[in-house]
Amino acid sequence: MSLRYALLALLNVEPMTGYDLYKQFESSVGYVWHAPDSQIYPELRRMERDGLLEGEEVAWGTKGRKRQYHVTDAGREAFRTWVNTQLDYPRERDPMHLKAAYLEWADPDAARSQLLAHAEHYGARLLQWQQKIQEIDGGTSDMLNRRLATFPSADHSRVAAFKRFTYEGLTARAESEIAWAQRGLALLDELYPEDSSGTAAT
């Protein structure tokens, strides 16, 4: 259900085509919420059917056509309702932590490489999110600047602050996951001292 609101959030800034939105999901918003094109196009149609968006066929080249969507009043209202409404939290479901609970079944090397991969996964995300924070601070975020243009300047600090706040949360989470993976690697060295391949070779 969040896909709908992620799309509304982007279209609140300016009208876009499905493909424009898809690219956003591959970069900026995609770092918080991902969706593939095969989910975006049908959802846009449904949102139009539900009156949240209006689509307009636009010529593209000589024979090409594309469909540009803009948010309706009902769409803006639905978005405002969403931001004001309490989420319900799904029950816990985390594959890596589930697996970690049974790591005594694993090869020490396989366990090591998975914890390393865990740290690397979140390391990569950490970099992306930190970069986003730098873009916000430096005023070089394209999307944020366009979003700011839709707000009176008195609200600009808020808009930027909440965006920064979001990425701060994600970086904190990434750091916590990395620290956890590293504690896991240390634990493996402790529990299987005979072969500490990769960690303290020689």
Place this chain on the structure above:
Amino acid sequence: MSLRYALLALLNVEPMTGYDLYKQFESSVGYVWHAPDSQIYPELRRMERDGLLEGEEVAWGTKGRKRQYHVTDAGREAFRTWVNTQLDYPRERDPMHLKAAYLEWADPDAARSQLLAHAEHYGARLLQWQQKIQEIDGGTSDMLNRRLATFPSADHSRVAAFKRFTYEGLTARAESEIAWAQRGLALLDELYPEDSSGTAAT
């Protein structure tokens, strides 16, 4: 796909019925991986069909019957393969962080109550997970003790250590989420100083 391995993990300790497993998912394992009964029963049937489990009809009372499952060699092998195999990480998809990025659209009070709810949600989980750690440390965890009984005593410290490690990761995450929500509440007070309802009431 992880449901299958969560079930194998539990059945590795001892044979159980669907209902036994369901109860585990409501308490112990449920704090790491949740599944409703309507997902458990059909999955057990599929696992039996795939040769990972064997089910046996057991009498229960005079007319009642129940189906007790135990893991086959193929099942143990599949589980071992799973713990040794690298997960692939899903793309980012986090409703609360998505919403946080657009909190300038929210009522300050609605924003506050949602961040408060976020902190409370993870606060409740934090307590559960910390309790699990205490059970592990105190040797009072029923499930862990039965699991330990299936391992030679040389391996006991490992089994307990990995279980503890899992919950440590989850508590760290919960703490990070709580800290984030609190930073958010402070931010709201900063951005909307006029009404700081609830936070610093006289």
Place this chain on the structure above:
DNA sequence: GATTTCATGTAAATGGTTACATGATTCG
């Protein structure tokens, strides 16, 4: 002219949620 990017989808499968349905057994 070939490759990349722009553009828009459909189809099948997977994994999960919510609601419904039923009946036996045990416990107080």
Place this chain on the structure above:
DNA sequence: CGAATCATGTAACCATTTACATGAAATC
């Protein structure tokens, strides 16, 4: 005897993933 718990499912729906499919426009 009534309530809680034990026991096992089905059905409909929703969100998401992966794979397939097509073609125009822009760029090199």
